[in-house]
Amino acid sequence: MGIGILALAGAFLLVAPLGLKPYGIFILSMWAVMTIAAIGLNLTLGYAGQISLAQAAFVGIGAYVTAWLTTKGAWPFWPTYALGFASCFAVGWILGYPALRVQHHYLAFVTLAFNTLVYLVFRNEEWLTNGIYGISNVPRPSLFGFSLKGGREFYYFCLANLVFVSLAAWWLIRSPWGRAFVAVRENPIRALSLGVDTRRYTLMAFAIGAGLGGISGALYAPLTQFVDPTPFALGLSLNLLLMVVLGGSGYFFGPFLGAIVAVLLPEWLRFAQGYYLMGYAVLVMVMMAFWPTGLLGLADRLLKK
């Protein structure tokens, strides 16, 4: 059954842009980009059990690296994409060190402070980031001589990236690494007695999660073609956390569903005009109150019955 649903969803994602207006295609592209960031956070939080409220900062770093280098530096896209991943991986590794000392809500505050710090750098260090004016005219890349300038073409590019990241994450979770992440999440002391280097895996969980945030950002910049500090404030981190938890933390497809709720649902609810955000908030509260394991946790429970 799982494969059937997957094939159906895949077919939908391939066909959908044909019947959508440019704005719809943009939103669907944003869903793919945010899902990539949420997959990263799901590795850090869902699989390795380390709470992070800094994922938006990594999306931001990835976006600024790509935006800055492809405009001011006139770099081609791919090296900036790789650099976006690498720089977030490195910073994520460093951010992992506090997690070796503190856990849970203390760690949440450490990462929250980090997100705020990065946001302030984006906003205040004008010489580097152009401050609140942002960086505009971020070019969209071409692939094998094929231009991705059009919204539809760029959507398929984002989708291809999502598939690539998903396959990599799937492989990682299935590997001994993935098992070690879960062991660290479930019980660090037991994991240690099984020979898991809990230190290294905690840092790695942060670094890989952050790296995927960077990839998400590297796609975000050419998608919106404009990067400014506002989207990377704490709000996005909370939103990404919501995607992971709502979809089902620690479930592979959790982020995909969570991102539907967080990115697409508010758009669909727009018909309610001023009330749509209130309705959305109530919906999220109800879902969390009754299905704390997220949508996939709920599906799991229903299927087992």
Add this chain to the structure above:
Amino acid sequence: MAAAELLKFENVVAGYGKETILHGLSFAVPRGAMTTVIGPNGAGKSTAFKAAFGMLAVRSGRILFEDREITNRAPRELIGEGICYVPQGRNIFPELSVLHNLEFGGVAAPKGTDLKARIEAVMDRFAVLRRKARHQASTLSGGEQKILEIARGLLLQPRLMLIDEPSIGLSPLLVEELFALLRELRKGGITLLMIEQNAKRALENSDYGVVLELGRMRLQDSARAILSDPRIGQLFLGGGLSA
């Protein structure tokens, strides 16, 4: 020729924070045998295991495995050397499946290890684990959970198994089965070092005994000699034995 002793503590001092638990502990674990460590609460039995397995810093002294120093090496490396540690209490991951728990046993496996084949072999040996492979581990009975832990440890084919109070919380019948399993492992060539509260029964199943008190070794002898030593009977084993 390999030494007669597989594991050796030499004047080991270790503890938690400012508190010192092991005050120069020295004893040796004979190769291919089953040795039980006994002693009153606070004697440092579990602490000695943790120190040997790199989970507690040794402040001074040395620990040798196969005549090579392993003091303060990381658990992961010690697993690579062939040491396996089954801590006290429940050490499974209760929320995950039995199979997933077994897979964790291979987390530290060297590259190229055929884990699938080893898991199959372990499940051949313990039929209950195959039958319940997809069940959540918390649904196993206490005895089955202990078997799962031991099976998980066997995945990496250890030469030395440190096992801390395996019989805790098990019914007398299951304890018998567990000791039978441990004797079988010893026959298969694994050296066993075990801590047991149920000292009399453990010694009856062991080749050697080590008596700890206040972080030092008080006595080391054959299990039989310790069982019949009247002082030990009064000190640790409760009445009845010395009579």
